[in-house]
Amino acid sequence: MLIGALPFAAASASQAPANEQARRLIRQIMQELRIPGLQITVVKDGQIVLSEAYGLANVENGVRASRDTRFPLNSATKAFTGVAIAQLAEQGRLDLDASASRYLDDLPAAWREVRVRQLLAHTSGLPDILDANGLLGGGSEAQAWTAVTARPLEAAPGQRFAYNQTNYVLLARIIAQQSGMSYERFLATGQFSSARMARTTFGDSYDLVPDVATMYSLAPRATDAADAPSRLSHWFYDIPPLLWAGGGILTTADDTAHWLVALTEGRLLGDAARARMWSAERLPDGRAGPWAGGWPVLRASPDLQVAGIGGARSAFVVYPERGVAVVVLTNLVGANPQQFIPRIADCYARDSSTPRHERVALARQQRAAIAGP
Template sequence: MAQVQPKVRQQSSAQIDQYLAEVVGKYNIPGISVAVIKNDKVIHRNNYGQANIEYNIPISNKSIFRIYSLTKTIIVTGAFQLIEQNKLSLEDPISKYLHDLPVSWNSVQVKHLVTHSSGLPDIVNYEQLPENEAREKVFADAIQFEKGAKFEYNQTNFWLLQKIIEMISKQDIETFVKENQFNKDDKEVFFSTDSRDIISNRVTQYSNFATGKMQIELPNNGNYLSSCNGLNITMEAFIQWDSKFNTNKLINEKSKKTMWEIFPYTKSDYKFSFGWDQNIVNGHTSYGFSGGRRAAYRNFPKDNLSIIFLANGIGSNVDIVNIVNRIAYFVDNDIVDYNFLALETLQKTVKENISNLRDTFVSLKKDQKYSNVKWEEHLNTIGYTLLYQDKNVADALTVFNINAREYPKSSNAFDSLAEAYEVNNDTKNALLNYTKSMELNTDPTYLARVNKKIKELKEISK
């Protein structure tokens, strides 16, 4: 049996390579670095694509990635280090550490920051302003909802958490994180929230969402949001962090258990723990986070499996956590996300021969394994990818028509079909399907929007 294991690993590694080579092209991702760690051993590590397209520079082991909101996973681990030292408590009101807050903020507790349940207004609305100006504006904004009520992702939470950590540790956040979680002299780990900074070996950031074509993306988020989205790291440094985390060298097992407890929101059943989201795939639970639609970390504690996914851009509407779960499947075939597998199967059918799409759809839908698949949502996603990314209106119409036939009571299906006809300058069918969508959706806001659209189309068609 021991002789078979290396072959199994070699096979799964080859499957991961093949899959990620397809992912680079399929989702228009310039470059990727991936590591798979099983039982504290790296069983797969490879780089795909380019760190810089213009100069044809490939991703390498020296490549440094900005991990955006995945930074929060590192920050919350630092917070739990302070909790272990009895210097901080989840139950502490933030006013214990921060004394210049608006009165209405004072009762918010640390636990509300790390679970994004504070209800505070979001400082990200002012991220292009200097901190003192952004602070003044966000302090003047209204509380959004009662603390603890629900999950609402908010950069103010980790902006304040950074200030608390810095106050307790008497260190800036970069020094605190590097000394407590990395090698403090490691030049492969640093904070920079400005992608315009010229830094040796840092990958170039790309996106096509602003213009529809791939361009260099240079987000500058303000250095006071370092704990929100500012960590930059190599794959090797992240692998070392994962090893320390899994062997309890960063925080102990009791702290992990607390950190991964699902927070009891009072008005929501959203599954989120203290700084980590929970994801269950076919009974296998993982915890992790993602950032900037290009970095993700998943930890499957009962499977002793970790996956690190780092990229420098994305050009298609895909949740990279789904890609990570697919990588997990090649390591353990029981970790199968049938929802995402169904989407990829439909996408493959469209690419190979769209005339087979409905037959593939019907066949998959009959299979009990796919009973929880979001079929309508998947067809809609494929349709919009064809319509706007691929500029293939004819195939988009085929997909949207299938969706409308399969889900005749869905206002959204007919709305999407109408939009595709509108793009195709088929005003008659656009009007017909917008009208149908209104019959199925009586929401006043929606009706007002579609009525306005119908009026515009009728004016154009005169």
């Protein structure tokens, strides 16, 4: 079921055809994939040109999704952690090429040569603190940490890409150590506040956070017969504070778009720091790995494309050379918006008549004029 969209009133008239094309795509995709609720926000040249919500945030109670509904970013949170590390590096408070043991003196001996940039790009070779059943050992955060630090390296640092959550547990600790405040406090002061992210917080299915969308899946229960038909069911996710740096943010598409505008306009990072953050980590054979500094790199060149992807239900993709970013947050596991975001982004073609830097400067002037003195 689709519920009427909530239009973004400030959308430019020049974007009307692209916006209508994007709306048609979203409605079609929601029907095809059976997505209960969705938010979409599109940024073009530093301005939000489309911001809408569709469907139901909670199916069983008929609660409509709105632009204020919070959705989990899950692993797309890692992009925020990447920005936090890049900020500390830009401020001279850490070295991306330094070993993690320079900042954390209690690491196992085998872990001491892992570089900070290798943690960001999942090339550390560290064992994962999660297994198929959740935290290692099925116990507390402390027990899981004891279990993972007793395991050997799975590869020499820098030798191969292997996605895991231990990397971001360590990054959260490094951020706290070098900033003098908790991970979540550093993000709140250094990113959320600067980017006007008033609806952004941390949590999971166990936390009582207002206006959070209910998560669903179309997969049958584990106890169902193998040939059971798919049906919409609740999906519960557990992101304890230990794992917040890898997947704990709850937010809206609008808040995420404000953050992306602040990032690309240089209000969170300078150009050089941002460029390094978005540069893929190189593997030993010289090939670019699939991740940069907290961000998956979908395409390096031409037409750089970097992303945040989380929980098979939330994603944002940035196209810096096009001046476009698209955020899609859903409450269906398996929606995988990163797979259809490129179709939406293609609705917002380049304006070849005016250089991008001139379009961005004009957009900033227009926003300043609206804001007033």
